[in-house]
Amino acid sequence: MTPGEDGPKRTVHGQLVKVLTHRREDRGMTLEPFAGRCVRRGEVHELVTTDHTETAAGARIDRVGFLGFLEIGCAGVIDxxxxVWTEGRRIGTVLGFDACHFPxxxxxLIHTPELRTGPQLGLAPxxxxxxTQG
Incomplete structure (x- = not known):
């Protein structure tokens, strides 16, 4: 992202529709080259934690903890x-996106100090x- 191209934006929110309980050390996700993605109301996307910090396009993301699937409640841009927040608790920050299942x-991908799964964070449908804008 070029400095100065980011203006204020709305908060994107949604509801969990399914909690995931597993983790992987060899997942092989690949970071998309885009720092942001538009999301539409009603879309469902997967939330995944990682302790990786690399943000270069094509970076391999192996260590992941799965949180669940989220239905987007309002259109917006996730950068x-x-x-990322739930129930007044900060979970982490968006690291990027993997599109292996797109469309x-x-x-x-949410950067956290250590891998977390849905149950470890007490998540529920x-x-x-x-x-929120970082």
Whole structure:
């Protein structure tokens, strides 16, 4: 992203529709070259934690913890660096996107100090999630 091209934006929110419980050390996701992605109301995307920090296009992401699937509640833009929140708790920041399942859904990669799964964060269906500008 070029400095100065980012202006204010709305908070993207949604509800969990499925909680995921597993983790992988060899997942082989690939970071998309885009720092942001538009999302539409009603789309469902997967939320994945990682302790990786590399943001270069094509970076391989192996260590992941799966949080769940989120239904987008309002159209907007999710950007690298956005903060991810649920129930007043900050989960981490958006690292980027993996499109191995697109157009079905994006994997939204969330940087966290250590891998977390849905149950480890006490997630449940219908919980609200928010992406706020970082």
């Amino acid at each position: 690298r660096g956005d903060e 079905n859904h994006y994997n939204i 219908e919980m609200q999630m928010r992406f």
